[in-house]
Amino acid sequence: xxxxxxxxxxxxxxxxxxxxxxxxxxxxxxxxxxxxxxxxxxxxxxxxxxxxxxxxxxxxxxxxxxxxxxxxxxxxxxxxxxxxxxxxxxxxxxxxxxxxxxxxxxxxxxxxxxxxxxxxxxxxxxxxxxxxxxxxxxxxxxxxxxxxxxxxxxxxxxxxxxxxxxxxxxxxxxxxxxxxxxxxxxxxxxxxxxxxxxxxxxxxxxxxxxxxxxxxxxxxxxxxxxxxxxxxxxxxxxxxxxxxxxxxxxxxxxxxxxxxxxxxxxxxx
Amino acid sequence: xxxxxxxxxxxxxxxxxxxxxxxxxxxxxxxxxxxxxxxxxxxxxxxxxxxxxxxxxxxxxxxxxxxxxxxxxxxxxxxxxxxxxxxxxxxxxxxxxxxxxxxxxxxxxxxxxxxxxxxxxxxxxxxxxxxxxxxxxxxxxxxxxxxxxxxxxxxxxxxxxxxxxxxxxxxxxxxxxxxxxxxxxxxxxxxxxxxxxxxxxxxxxxxxxxxxxxxxxxxxxxxxxxxxxxxxxxxxxxxxxxxxxxxxxxxxxxxxxxxxxxxxxxxxxxxxxxxxxxxxxxxxxxxxxxxxxxxxxxxxxxxxxxxxxxxxxxxxxxx
Amino acid sequence: xxxxxxxxxxxxxxxxxxxxxxxxxxxxxxxxxxxxxxxxxxxxxxxxxxxxxxxxxxxxxxxxxxxxxxxxxxxxxxxxxxxxxxxxxxxxxxxxxxxxxxxxxxxxxxxxxxxxxxxxxxxxxxxxxxxxxxxxxxxxxxxxxxxxxxxxxxxxxxxxxxxxxxxxxxxxxxxxxxxxxxxxxxxxxxxxxxxxxxxxxxxxxxxxxxxxxxxxxxxxxxxxxxxxxxxxxxxxxxxxxxxxxx
Numbered sequence: 001x002x003x004x005x006x007x008x009x010x011x012x013x014x015x016x017x018x019x020x021x022x023x024x025x026x027x028x029x030x031x032x033x034x035x036x037x038x039x040x041x042x043x044x045x046x047x048x049x050x051x052x053x054x055x056x057x058x059x060x061x062x063x064x065x066x067x068x069x070x071x072x073x074x075x076x077x078x079x080x081x082x083x084x085x086x087x088x089x090x091x092x093x094x095x096x097x098x099x100x101x102x103x104x105x106x107x108x109x110x111x112x113x114x115x116x117x118x119x120x121x122x123x124x125x126x127x128x129x130x131x132x133x134x135x136x137x138x139x140x141x142x143x144x145x146x147x148x149x150x151x152x153x154x155x156x157x158x159x160x161x162x163x164x165x166x167x168x169x170x171x172x173x174x175x176x177x178x179x180x181x182x183x184x185x186x187x188x189x190x191x192x193x194x195x196x197x198x199x200x201x202x203x204x205x206x207x208x209x210x211x212x213x214x215x216x217x218x219x220x221x222x223x224x225x226x227x228x229x230x231x232x233x234x235x236x237x238x239x240x241x242x243x244x245x246x247x248x249x250x251x252x253x254x255x256x257x258x259x260x261x262x263x264x265x266x267x268x269x
Numbered sequence: 270x271x272x273x274x275x276x277x278x279x280x281x282x283x284x285x286x287x288x289x290x291x292x293x294x295x296x297x298x299x300x301x302x303x304x305x306x307x308x309x310x311x312x313x314x315x316x317x318x319x320x321x322x323x324x325x326x327x328x329x330x331x332x333x334x335x336x337x338x339x340x341x342x343x344x345x346x347x348x349x350x351x352x353x354x355x356x357x358x359x360x361x362x363x364x365x366x367x368x369x370x371x372x373x374x375x376x377x378x379x380x381x382x383x384x385x386x387x388x389x390x391x392x393x394x395x396x397x398x399x400x401x402x403x404x405x406x407x408x409x410x411x412x413x414x415x416x417x418x419x420x421x422x423x424x425x426x427x428x429x430x431x432x433x434x435x436x437x438x439x440x441x442x443x444x445x446x447x448x449x450x451x452x453x454x455x456x457x458x459x460x461x462x463x464x465x466x467x468x469x470x471x472x473x474x475x476x477x478x479x480x481x482x483x484x485x486x487x488x489x490x491x492x493x494x495x496x497x498x499x500x501x502x503x504x505x506x507x508x509x510x511x512x513x514x515x516x517x518x519x520x521x522x523x524x525x526x527x528x529x530x531x532x533x534x535x536x537x538x539x540x541x542x543x544x545x546x547x548x549x550x551x552x553x554x555x556x557x558x559x560x561x562x563x564x565x566x567x568x569x570x571x572x573x574x575x576x577x578x579x580x581x582x583x584x585x586x587x588x
Numbered sequence: 589x590x591x592x593x594x595x596x597x598x599x600x601x602x603x604x605x606x607x608x609x610x611x612x613x614x615x616x617x618x619x620x621x622x623x624x625x626x627x628x629x630x631x632x633x634x635x636x637x638x639x640x641x642x643x644x645x646x647x648x649x650x651x652x653x654x655x656x657x658x659x660x661x662x663x664x665x666x667x668x669x670x671x672x673x674x675x676x677x678x679x680x681x682x683x684x685x686x687x688x689x690x691x692x693x694x695x696x697x698x699x700x701x702x703x704x705x706x707x708x709x710x711x712x713x714x715x716x717x718x719x720x721x722x723x724x725x726x727x728x729x730x731x732x733x734x735x736x737x738x739x740x741x742x743x744x745x746x747x748x749x750x751x752x753x754x755x756x757x758x759x760x761x762x763x764x765x766x767x768x769x770x771x772x773x774x775x776x777x778x779x780x781x782x783x784x785x786x787x788x789x790x791x792x793x794x795x796x797x798x799x800x801x802x803x804x805x806x807x808x809x810x811x812x813x814x815x816x817x818x819x820x821x822x823x824x825x826x827x828x829x830x831x832x833x834x
Contacts, residue, residue: 075564077378078321078520081513082560089554249383249390253368450694450703457691460680467640467674469666469695469743 282433286426293546295425301538302429302436303493308518308530309439310486315516316524317452318479319459320370321378324385325487326511327365328358330392332488333495333506337405338398347410351435351492358488359481361388366480370473373462382509389507404502407495428497435493436531439486444527446482455479456525487515510553517556521563523570532572592651593618593747593778594639599648601638601802608634610802612648616747621769621779623793623810625786627822631802632782633675636749639780640672641665652747667695671745673736675752675782679724685711685735686720692742707742714738714768729756737768747778754785762788790814798822 286295307329315321332354339345339353369380392399399405446452454475457465465472495501505511514537522533540555567574594616601609609631616622624632637643639650641662650657657665680688689707690700697703711720714734719727724735733753740748750769754762766788773779783789789796790810798806798813800822806813813819 075568078516079561079564081323082517082557082564084557085513085517085553086557086561089557093548093554249387252383253380253387448700450698450700453687453691453694453700456683456687457680460682461678463642463662464674464678464680465691466662467642467666467672467678468692468739469663470691471661471663 279437282437286429292425295429297539297542299425299429299432299497300542301534302432303490303497304514304518304534304538305531306432306436306439306493307487307490307515308522308533309436309443309527310483310490311515312519312522312524312526312530313443313446313455313486314479314483316519316526316529317447317455317459318476319455320476320479321374321516322381322483323378323509323512323516324365324381324383325483325515326507326509327381327385327388328362328484328487329491329494329511329515330388330501330503330506331358331361332491333501334392334399334405334491335488336492337407337495337501340407341405347492347496351489351496354492354495355485355488358491359485362480362484363477366477370476370480382512385507385509385512389503392503392507399503402502402504404500404505407499410496410499428493432493432497435489439489440527440531442482442486447527451475451478459525514553514556517560519570521556521559521570523572523574523576526570526572526576529570529572533570536571591618591653592616593620593653594780595649595651595654596635596639597649597651599635599638599650600646601634601643602646608802609638609645612799612802612804614797614804614807616778616780617794618778619773619776620794621773621781621792623789623796624780624782624799625784625789625796626799626805630799632799633751634802635799636672636751636780636782639665640670640749666743666745669744669746670749671740671743671747672749673733673740673751673753675755677729677732677736679727679732679735679739681725682723684721684723685716685727688724688735689739689742692739695743707738710738710741730761733757733765737772741772741777745777747780748772750779750781750783752782752784754783754788757785766792 285298289295289298307325310328311322311325314325332351335354335357336347336350339350340347345353365381365384369377369384372380393402395401446455454465454470457468457470458472458475462472465475491506494506518533518537519530520533521537522531523529537556537559541553544555563570569577592615596615597613599609599612600607612635624635626632634643638645639657641657641660641664645658648658652668652670655668657668657670660668680691683691686704686707689711690703693703693706693710694700697706708717708720711717714737716731716734716738719731724732727735737750737753753769754765757765762785769779769781769792781789781793793810795808796806796810796813797804798816798819805818805822806816808816
């Protein structure tokens with residue numbers, strides 16, 4: 001789900017958003033505080049935080065990013081890296097660096113379908129992620145705006161010629177991207193440790209997924225996510241447990257070298 | 270005129286520890302100088318050659334570990350160790366370049382990130398060599414005398430002079446590079462790699478040279494880092510955060526300039542460390558903020574912008 | 589007969605199913621100015637890319653003074669003595685005029701001082717002396733073309749490939765450019781010249797080669813080529829051909 005958000009942001013605007021991970025982090029913290037302060041079940045708080053994420057994203061794009069995009073991909077990369085550092089450190093200042101977790105009363109016993117042990121929060125997150133992804137798919141395929149987003153992502157110039165307001169669509173897309181990330185953060189919050197710099201690691205994994213599936217391709221991002229998950233788990237079993245994180249990166253490099261378009265994407269010349 | 274300024278600066282540099290004795294400030298100066306070295310190393314590849322790398326901590330880390338391991342296991346004096354650390358970093362740069370240089374622009378940047386992460390994970394797990402997550406620790410540094418006086422490793426002053434020499438050396442080599450044929454070739458590759466090929470520049474060779482030099486300097490910086498802090502562990506030394514700091518210092522200071530990294534380090538490190546001493550955490554916030562400001566308003570960096578102002582005023586070319 | 593500077597033998601290049609250059613063979617004598625013309629899309633720039641090493645051929649040989657260049661990377665081809673300009677000018681935009689040409693001069697003069705001196709000499713020759721410190725980005729199109737040629741010459745080529753240098757120039761500029769090209773030839777450089785401004789190329793070339801759909805359809809003096817019915821047909825269509833045959 002994170003991957004999909006990232007890939008549409010890149011596909012539409014050729015922005016590589018390094019801050020994506022930190023938005024996830026924000027989502028996680030959002031869920032945490034919602035739970036802690038207002039006693040709302042974190043999974044429900046997604047209703048609050050996803051639109052907030054969307055709004056935030058739109059604002060960031062409109063006021064910060066829009067001017068940078070013409071300066072080239074590399075500059076936007078550096079800029080978003082700066083943004084990422086800024087957000088993460090701001091979070092450090094405000095919330096301090098301690099690890100936090102969310103404890104849910106119904107999360108103690110894991111589910112056991114088919115003999116595999118699945119923790120409940122993860123299961124709920126999985127189901128909701130599928131729902132969201134399905135919803136996103138519906139949006140992209142069946143609504144006008146969604147189709148506009150896809151069109152702009154594939155051929156910005158042609159889309160402009162067809163009367164699509166590229167600027168507005170870019171804003172919407174970025175907002176979508178951040179909303180998805182935020183939502184993902186909320187979903188993940190009960191299952192992972194929370195700390196302000198968690199964004200760093202997440203964004204790296206994120207990029208691996210997106211490149212695997214093909215930058216700009218939505219089904220690719222989904223496939224990429226699945227592939228990475230499989231590769232890591234299999235790798236943990238057959239190669240060795242500590243190196244499982246490295247597998248993702250090795251795959252990343254291999255794909256970049258030999259098939260830069262990824263599995264599904266159009267790639268970049 | 271410029272020569273006199275440099276002499277004055279060098280003199281000030283030499284005299285500083287006699288004048289400023291507060292350990293915090295000495296530490297600050299050491300940090301500034303160290304980051305100047307690291308920023309300059311990144312600048313060779315990222316600024317002059319235009320190949321933005323997000324994985325430079327790999328070279329720093331290799332240099333750091335090499336120096337540490339050689340000292341702890343073989344008793345090799347760190348002064349040689351640091352140089353060998355640099356060479357080791359340059360050595361691993363070659364296969365890295367082979368893999369990553371097939372990519373361009375942001376893809377290259379991401380691939381260097383991946384490589385650095387892989388190296389970090391390897392270091393984390395190759396316990397027989399690196400002691401894994403526990404890291405390596407130095408308790409005593411070798412007894413050395415300098416001009417007849419035994420060096421007191423507990424004080425910061427010797428470290429100051431060492432890093433001062435290293436930093437000045439690095440800036441000097443970058444200055445020589447900038448003036449040389451290779452330096453000009455780097456700028457061409459940065460500007461338009463295909464056109465550079467068309468005028469007879471062996472772009473592959475040029476990029477690898479830049480990478481090797483850049484890695485060497487970063488490795489030397491890493492070696493110093495190890496000796497100064499006396500402790501290395503994979504998460505500290507191979508971290509994305511360190512890579513990113515190097516990038517930011519070079520960019521904010523001024524890409525393609527010699528002095529840029531120094532300015533960037535003075536600015537960012539001073540702000541960061543001062544902030545850190547009061548608030549303990551979140552000091553990189555300035556790095557993020559200034560990077561955004563720089564890309565938006567001053568992509569040529571602080572020193573780059575100053576140079577432009579000079580040039581427009583006097584109509585004469587500067588360094 | 590003067591010795592061959594460049595010889596193309598059976599050169600072909602296909603992209604997927606499309607044959608962009610087909611079994612092309614011709615010879616270029618030393619010291620000549622050879623015009624390469626043909627309708628749009630005939631494959632002229634592809635030929636340049638093949639000769640200069642930017643594209644590998646699907647088949648055939650490219651012989652410079654008898655030695656095959658196929659497989660060499662562009663910078664190696666330049667070192668052997670072939671320089672080229674681009675249809676859409678490609679100066680190093682962030683660098684000054686002097687820096688642009690010095691870069692190329694470094695090929696023969698490793699020391700900066702000498703490279704800059706050589707660069708300055710060529711810059712003056714191309715009439716850009718008072719703009720020597722300007723950023724390449726700030727030049728007019730005409731001056732950028734001059735810069736491109738100066739840069740190409742700085743590598744000390746035996747053979748110069750000019751890709752539509754007259755594009756976008758007015759009549760006076762075209763005449764000046766023609767003089768310049770003759771000048772370069774007089775200095776001993778062999779020139780292959782792709783052009784659409786036929787007036788210029790017909791008046792200056794020793795020989796003209798015509799390409800259509802990647803194939804050579806004519807090879808002779810400008811006079812011969814102009815009267816060749818195949819050439820007329822290629823440019824104007826079949827009706828004109830039957831018309832000329834009457």
